[in-house]
Amino acid sequence: MEKLTDKFLWKALKEGDLNAFSVLFESYYPDLHSYGLKISKNTALTEDTLQDFFLYVFEHRENLSDLDSIAPYLFTSYRRFLLKVMKKNNKLTHTDFSEDTFVDLQFTAEEIMTEQETTIFKNKNLSILLNKLPSRQKEAIYLKYYSGLKASEISEIMGINYQSVVNTLHKAIKSLKEEISIIKLFKL
Amino acid sequence: MIKKQYNTINDFLEDVSFKNWALQNNGTDINFWEFWIANNPEKNELVNKAKDLVLGVSFNKEVVSKEKVAFEWKKLEAKIQEKTKAPKASKSKVLFLRKFSAAASILLLFSLGFYFLNSNSKITHKTNYGEILNIKLQDGSDVTLNSNSSLSYYKNESRRVWLSGEAFFQVDKKIVTQAKFWVITKDLSVEVYGTSFNVSTKQEKTAVFLEEGNIWLKLKNGADKKMIPGNYISYSAEENKILEDKNIFNPIIKTSWKDGSLLFENLSLEKAMEKIEESYGYSIVFKDDNSKDILITGAVPITNINICIKAIEKSAGVLIVKKENRLIISKK
Numbered sequence: 001m002e003k004l005t006d007k008f009l010w011k012a013l014k015e016g017d018l019n020a021f022s023v024l025f026e027s028y029y030p031d032l033h034s035y036g037l038k039i040s041k042n043t044a045l046t047e048d049t050l051q052d053f054f055l056y057v058f059e060h061r062e063n064l065s066d067l068d069s070i071a072p073y074l075f076t077s078y079r080r081f082l083l084k085v086m087k088k089n090n091k092l093t094h095t096d097f098s099e100d101t102f103v104d105l106q107f108t109a110e111e112i113m114t115e116q117e118t119t120i121f122k123n124k125n126l127s128i129l130l131n132k133l134p135s136r137q138k139e140a141i142y143l144k145y146y147s148g149l150k151a152s153e154i155s156e157i158m159g160i161n162y163q164s165v166v167n168t169l170h171k172a173i174k175s176l177k178e179e180i181s182i183i184k185l186f187k188l
Numbered sequence: 189m190i191k192k193q194y195n196t197i198n199d200f201l202e203d204v205s206f207k208n209w210a211l212q213n214n215g216t217d218i219n220f221w222e223f224w225i226a227n228n229p230e231k232n233e234l235v236n237k238a239k240d241l242v243l244g245v246s247f248n249k250e251v252v253s254k255e256k257v258a259f260e261w262k263k264l265e266a267k268i269q270e271k272t273k274a275p276k277a278s279k280s281k282v283l284f285l286r287k288f289s290a291a292a293s294i295l296l297l298f299s300l301g302f303y304f305l306n307s308n309s310k311i312t313h314k315t316n317y318g319e320i321l322n323i324k325l326q327d328g329s330d331v332t333l334n335s336n337s338s339l340s341y342y343k344n345e346s347r348r349v350w351l352s353g354e355a356f357f358q359v360d361k362k363i364v365t366q367a368k369f370w371v372i373t374k375d376l377s378v379e380v381y382g383t384s385f386n387v388s389t390k391q392e393k394t395a396v397f398l399e400e401g402n403i404w405l406k407l408k409n410g411a412d413k414k415m416i417p418g419n420y421i422s423y424s425a426e427e428n429k430i431l432e433d434k435n436i437f438n439p440i441i442k443t444s445w446k447d448g449s450l451l452f453e454n455l456s457l458e459k460a461m462e463k464i465e466e467s468y469g470y471s472i473v474f475k476d477d478n479s480k481d482i483l484i485t486g487a488v489p490i491t492n493i494n495i496c497i498k499a500i501e502k503s504a505g506v507l508i509v510k511k512e513n514r515l516i517i518s519k520k
Contacts, residue, residue, distance in 0.1 A: 009402070018265070019414075023402045025261050026416065030251045047260065054264050059271070113246040120243045130245065145244040151201070166198065166241070173240050 006070045014061050024070065025054060031147045032078050038105045038142065039082060045089075046082070053081045071149055072156035079103070079157075105138045106131055120173075123180045130176070137172035144169055194231065200238035210242040214440070215487070216447070312340040315353070317469035318491050320448060325349075329369065330358040332446040334388075335467045335490065348372070354388035356446045375425040379404040385415075386443050390466045393431055395422035397442040449487040457482045457504050457517070464500075464515070468493050475518035479506050 012020030029050065036046035057064070057077075067073055083103070107127045123129070130138065136158070143154045144165075151165045158165065193199065200206045208214040209221035225235055313333055315321045321333040325346040333339050337353020348370040359369050359380060369380035371387055375394035378387060383401040387394065396405060398415045405413040408425035415421060420442065422432040436442055444451040450467065452460050458480035461472040467490050474480055482504045488496045497508045497515070509516045 018268070019404075022261055022265070023414065023416075025264065026257055027402070029257045029260060033252045034250070051260065051264055051267070055267055055271075058264075058268055111248050111250070113248055120240055121245065126245070141245055146247045146249060163198075166201065169241055169244070170197075170237065173244065176245075177240070 007068060010064070010067050010070055013058075014064060016061065021058060028071070028074050032074060035075060035142075035147060036078065036082055039079065039103055040086060041106075045085070049082050049085050050078070053078050056081070069153060069156075072153045075143070075147075075149075075153075075157045103139065104135045105142050107138075121176065121180065123183070125183070126176070126180075129179045132179075133172055133175065137168055140165060140168045141172050194228075194234075197234055197238050197241070200234065201241060206238065207242050210239045309343050310340055311343055312338055314338045318467065318493060320446065320491060327359075327369075332356040334390075334445055336469060337390075351387055352389050354386070354390050354445070356384070356386045356443055358384045374408075375423050376405050376407045379406060386446075392426065393422045393424040395420065395432070397436065397439070399439050399443060444487065445490055448490050450490055451487050452484050454483050454485055456480060457484055457500075457506070460484055460500070461515070461517070464488075464496065468496070470510070470513055470515045473514055473516045475516060479504070479517055479519060482506065 009020045009024050013024060032050060032053075033046060036050060037043060040046050040049075057074075107130045109124070109127045112121075112126050112130070130141065133141070139158065140154060143149045143157060144151070149157070151162055151169075155162045155165045160168070194203075205214070205217040205220060208217035212218060225232070313321060313323055315333050315335050315337050317336050319335050323331040323333060323339065325331060325341070327346055329346075331339060331349070332355060334354035334356075337351070337355060339349055339351050339353075339355055341349040347368070350372050352373065355371075357369075357371065357380075371378040371380070373387065373389045373394040375389070376396075378385070378396060380401075380403050384399040385401070385403055386397040386399070388396075396403075396415065397420045398417055400417055402417075403415050405415060405421065405423070407413060407423055407430075409428050413421060413423075413430075418435045418437065418439070420432060420434050420436045421430060423430050438453070441451050441453060445467070450460075450463055452463075458474070461474075464470065465472050470493070484500065484503045486499065486503045488499045490496075493510070497510065500506070501508050505520055507518050507520050509518075
């Protein structure tokens with residue numbers, strides 16, 4: 001259902017419609033902000049790059065290709081945009097700029113709900129277990145359950161097919177469950 | 189719900205009612221799935237896997253505030269305007285264009301009106317009290333019309349509809365025409381960018397609730413108002429003001445009627461009976477004032493007055509007598 005909206009907005013944006021662009025900005029800013037903060041761990045950097053990124057999108061709107069769904073485009077391009085800036089800033093201090101060292105999301109205990117009835121994990125150390133997962137699994141978990149994206153959108157962002165997204169998520173959840181049952185065993 | 193075969197994990201993941209069951213969101217879906225699972229024990233493992241994936245990890249989202257987003261937008265907007273060459277000239281151009289387009293659209297409306305009067309028949313759907321109607325428009329959009337309501341449009345122009353009463357709209361996602369969808373009421377018109385929303389004119393106002401997508405309201409007084417999902421806005425042209433502007437976190441409260449039930453969540457009996465009055469057309473008589481303040485929570489059917497009365501009697505602990513076209517409420 002979102003697709004029609006996205007298509008409309010994107011088309012209007014390409015024609016220079018500022019109203020459409022403001023709708024787009026307001027609907028995606030919060031999620032991109034959280035995403036940028038997770039990657040950069042730096043609020044000022046996140047907000048500056050977001051300003052520059054959106055300005056860049058608007059200025060280059062005529063060259064944008066037609067999109068059915070905007071989220072994957074915005075997440076992917078913003079991620080690339082942010083990484084570029086981070087690499088530039090870190091050039092003097094680091095020698096290894098592989099993406100994996102940069103995009104390694106970390107979760108805090110406060111971020112994770114374990115009290116709710118619907119949650120399958122009631123373990124207090126869930127954030128520690130989450131942080132131990134491979135970075136790809138962490139990113140999939142983040143995009144799915146934090147940003148609330150669809151599997152098809154995540155597949156575009158992470159550059160893997162739909163089934164691999166489902167498998168990656170499933171692997172992550174499964175190993176979390178196993179870790180927790182092991183912890184429980186030792187406590188007994 | 190039952191049309192589909194569920195053979196792979198994706199079949200479950202793609203299914204809205206399955207998600208509702210996993211999240212324990214919707215009574216009907218919960219009943220359906222409990223039944224389905226009991227009857228398909230061989231699918232147990234798949235069901236559990238899919239359920240785990242739906243539930244996943246629950247996060248406390250720490251989202252930037254609306255004010256912050258608005259602030260950042262202003263900043264960006266200023267930068268964009270700065271970059272646009274010769275801002276003064278373009279501004280007056282925009283103004284001129286605006287005036288021009290307003291005049292043009294009035295002209296267009298008139299000519300369309302004449303055109304339609306001459307060559308195009310008007311279609312009207314009407315519902316009685318206690319009746320809900322599902323309408324599929326020519327462009328594929330779905331409309332659910334609540335009781336005692338009417339929806340009209342011209343045969344060749346089903347993307348512009350007039351509403352009195354209440355309706356829930358879902359604009360079909362397969363249609364990729366550029367034309368916008370319009371809903372017009374006595375107080376305002378809704379310009380649709382997005383897809384699913386509820387419009388009600390049942391009281392002396394028009395109330396719009398947006399479930400998904402984005403829409404613009406054009407109020408009778410000329411003001412524009414943008415809505416984002418979860419927004420609930422009501423406006424009265426007569427009073428010339430916005431009466432309510434809030435966020436609703438549980439959308440089912442505003443849209444449950446389209447599935448045939450009214451949901452009450454800690455609502456006073458007085459308010460609840462107003463809804464009953466709107467749906468069934470009975471006038472409400474309270475024998476004592478104390479009963480008005482009883483809070484009730486639960487769902488009642490919208491198309492069966494007898495069951496509805498029984499449900500409210502039970503939930504509120506009162507006695508309701510149906511007499512001609514009145515419902516008389518008294519203490520037990």
